[in-house]
Amino acid sequence: MEKELLQEDSQIIVIILIAIMVLLLMAVSLVLFFFFSRKKIIAAELEKANLEISYQKDLLHSTIEVQEEERKRIAQDLHDAISSKLNVVSLSTNFLIDGNLQDDEKDRTLQHILAVTTKTLESSRRLAHNLLPPILENFGLQAAIEELCDEFICSQKLQIDHNIVYTNLLSKSNELHIFRIIQELLNNSVRHGNATKVTLQMNEENEQVFIKYSDNGTGFDVKSVNKNKGIGLKNIESRVDILDGELSYDSKIGKGATFNISTNTPKQ
Amino acid sequence: MPLFYHIIFLIGIFFLILNTVIYSRALYRNKALVFFTVFLICSLIIQLTMRYIGAVLHESNLYMNNVFLIIQFILLSMFYYHLLNKKMVLGLMLIVLVFLCYQYLSDLGLIMVYNPIGITLTQSILIVYTMFYFYKSLNTERPKFLLINIGVFLYLICSTLIFASGNLIFNVNIPQETYLLLMKLNAIFYIIFQILIFIEWRKNYYKKIHRS
Structure with missing residues (x-):
């Protein structure tokens, strides 16, 4: 057999055998390569899915957190602004019923009751207004934002330079998200940034809404905020997420903050 | 040696x-599977016929090889057409079939010998399909027919060269035993191919059939 293989004509068979072996080797390594890449790709996809899930969980947690925070605030407001004052009214009324009061004392008590009820009424109106501004329902987003800005200008001594162009591009629920985002931004500027001047621009282009917001507050470190976001920013982020929009922000400590938001959702 | x-x-x-x-x-389960099963049935019939013509009638059975070449190409092309879902597969199949017809008609003697160009062409195209299927199943968690695909891939790669060099059998200077070495190698690859097909069935269909 070996002799035969060494014959000149048999050389060709040897070459064919070698070629087959080389091909086989390459084919087997290709199959192995396929299996290893597949393993890697599936692991990467799994990781991606896990990341997505953890992000969703995070979002859910922050939503619940925001909700709890809101409830706490409402409870506090109800307690401070309404319950305690109604208590005063109830006490004063008791005094009146029990009698033994001079006329001028009665008069003063009644005046006091009237003042407290008026204040309580005003507080409850403000509370309801904060929960859902009626102007948004009745006059639309542009009017609501303008009113919001005016409120901040009056009460917080904040200078707001606003330029809002908007024509019913978004659905009602999305309008509310935009409103809440701007409300949150203004709150953050005042509460955390101690800002005195804010510029707010909102305009439309190609069925998209663009919002540009900047303040002159203390600013924040973008890197550390990215790692550990506060509830306010998380809230803004999840709302932008619902709008299927994009959010970008930039800030430096001591140099204010800039937020850019664009929506993607046409009117439903 | 022939005994082995x-x-x-x-x-x-x-x-x-x-x-x-x-x-x-398991035929009714999948369209691709239908073509693969028909391929197995045709392979069996042709193998047995070749054996009968060669060993019992002692005649040349090489023309069966050409028949098998065409049947294999058509059925496996259809198999991969259903796996890859690409119309291109059908188009390429028609072009190659037209080419093969032209080849056989222009040289009728080709039917009685191995057809190296036809073998290389058809089997290379099938190998390309197996590669496409590998690529397609890269990010699928449980791809069907993966082992069959590996089997087809390995067997076609190895056997292409063996069959393409088949006409060496007519070279009188090469001893039959030496040539038989290639045939033995082919038979071994064929067993590996069939075992992979068997494992595929055992993994995917055994339980389903016995449950129902």
């Missing part, structure tokens, strides 16, 4: 019969 060849040939045939029977029972 007979034994591995019989083992190959045994697995082929086994696979044909078990795949026929």
